[in-house]
Amino acid sequence: MVRQTNQNVVSEIDKLNEKETLAVANYVSQILSSRHSKPKENSTNDDLIVSLSDAYENKRARQVFEWERTRRQNAQRSA
Numbered sequence: 509m510v511r512q513t514n515q516n517v518v519s520e521i522d523k524l525n526e527k528e529t530l531a532v533a534n535y536v537s538q539i540l541s542s543r544h545s546k547p548k549e550n551s552t553n554d555d556l557i558v559s560l561s562d563a564y565e566n567k568r569a570r571q572v573f574e575w576e577r578t579r580r581q582n583a584q585r586s587a
Contacts (some may be wrong), residue, residue, distance in 0.1 A: 524532065560566060
């Protein structure tokens with residue numbers, strides 16, 4: 509199905525004149541450049557997540573989780 513769709517697109521592009529081909533190329537270029545700009549937004553979210561993970565409450569919660577995991581592992585080994 510994908511191959512058939514790709515072949516249809518290729519055959520349609522082959523039918524375009526030079527001006528239309530350039531317009532399609534510009535459109536694809538715009539789509540790709542907008543796709544590349546999205547990770548910049550994710551870096552903002554990553555900064556937020558990092559700052560939240562450094563919060564005191566979250567550090568304590570991770571410490572408690574580690575203690576509980578270690579306690580369970582020791583309890584399983586003892587049994």
